[in-house]
């Protein structure tokens with residue numbers, strides 16, 4: 125035998141690492157929210173810039189047909205986030221759902237990769253009571269899609285963490301607020317389960333931190349190397365190293381209480397403001413925004429998931445591409461959240477290239493394959 129055990133072990137190990145490269149991409153893709161406005165660059169330029177930044181998913185609030193069209197032939201998957209104002213007509217009958225699809229989806233699909241539609245956003249912040257319209261609207265739109273033979277666009281609605289959760293601590297005991305849990309969220313979860321869709325939630329550690337200044341800011345900013353930046357779940361004893369995971373697990377616990385523990389979670393908005401207009405908040409600053417976004421991306425790319433869900437969130441959309449036109453529903457006041465300047469240069473250097481299993485995962489898988497390989501060789 126000319127090859128020693130060690131040499132063949134090493135060879136197989138290296139070979140398996142090579143084979144694994146590019147194939148271990150774990151769930152958890154990272155996207156951006158892009159709100160087109162009169163002050164942002166033309167949508168065609170935006171689509172090509174996003175492509176060159178290797179951003180693979182984009183969420184479009186209130187998407188106009190021209191913006192959806194600008195993503196034709198790009199490989200970027202689109203989440204169309206429809207405003208609450210469409211709920212009454214979509215809930216009224218199938219023909220308005222058909223009409224909506226014929227004007228907003230059919231002309232661009234499948235050249236524009238529309239992967240999901242959120243019907244309504246944070247309906248509990250609306251001045252009118254939309255709760256009885258949500259499910260009928262989703263069902264009408266779902267039947268229209270199916271009758272058009274479109275099975276690959278999933279439907280959901282977007283909630284805001286602070287408006288649906290009773291508390292985030294301890295995450296294992298979190299529940300949705302009553303009475304909306306029983307009246308609206310439970311039937312929605314049944315619909316999501318039935319149609320293989322996901323739970324969409326806007327989740328801002330910034331908001332929870334702003335309301336609870338006893339939380340260390342490093343815990344909200346993924347500064348996991350700081351010795352005191354963790355919180356223990358007092359019921360399960362699990363240690364949490366960042367507030368994002370606490371909030372995700374609170375949602376997962378609340379879904380389990382409502383009878384659905386396996387529905388994927390999509391974080392439709394998260395971010396940190398880089399400045400605030402007027403009096404403003406001293407924690408809304410560029411340095412923190414950069415630390416938050418980089419920490420978030422590193423965390424998602426690590427593939428470690430959360431203590432309650434090892435695969436983590438299914439997708440995360442960072443809020444947002446350009447400073448706006450203020451946020452819908454002014455939960456966080458008038459602040460700037462953009463990661464690009466209007467001339468499309470980056471405010472911070474952020475690496476969006478494909479989220480993949482971290483080196484730890486790759487090496488562990490490589491090692492297992494190497495051992496199997498050696499057993500076969502000998």
Ligand SMILES: *[C@@H]1O[C@H](CO)[C@@H](O)[C@H](O)[C@H]1NC(C)=O
Nearest residue numbers: 175176178196197198199200
């Ligand atoms: C889109 O993705 C496909 C396969 O995933 C690839 O072959 C193609 O080159 C991509 N197109 C662009 C414009 O990146």
Ligand SMILES: *[C@@H]1O[C@H](CO)[C@@H](O)[C@H](O)[C@H]1NC(C)=O
Nearest residue numbers: 212213214216217218219220
């Ligand atoms: C459907 O609803 C729309 C708007 O609510 C209304 O204009 C239209 O007449 C309705 N169509 C049918 C067939 O009921």
Ligand SMILES: *[C@@H]1O[C@H](CO)[C@@H](O)[C@H](O)[C@H]1NC(C)=O
Nearest residue numbers: 275276316317318319320321
């Ligand atoms: C949901 O997904 C499962 C497994 O992938 C599949 O068998 C089922 O047909 C899907 N259901 C719908 C309604 O798409």
Ligand SMILES: *[C@@H]1O[C@H](CO)[C@@H](O)[C@H](O)[C@H]1NC(C)=O
Nearest residue numbers: 450453454455456457458459
């Ligand atoms: C948010 O909106 C409410 C109601 O429209 C308004 O009273 C409040 O002043 C706004 N807050 C900010 C910070 O703009």
Ligand SMILES: *[C@@H]1O[C@H](CO)[C@@H](O)[C@H](O)[C@H]1NC(C)=O
Nearest residue numbers: 464465466467468469470471
């Ligand atoms: C883009 O805009 C930013 C902010 O206004 C400015 O600092 C930067 O120099 C500009 N870059 C180019 C290439 O014009």
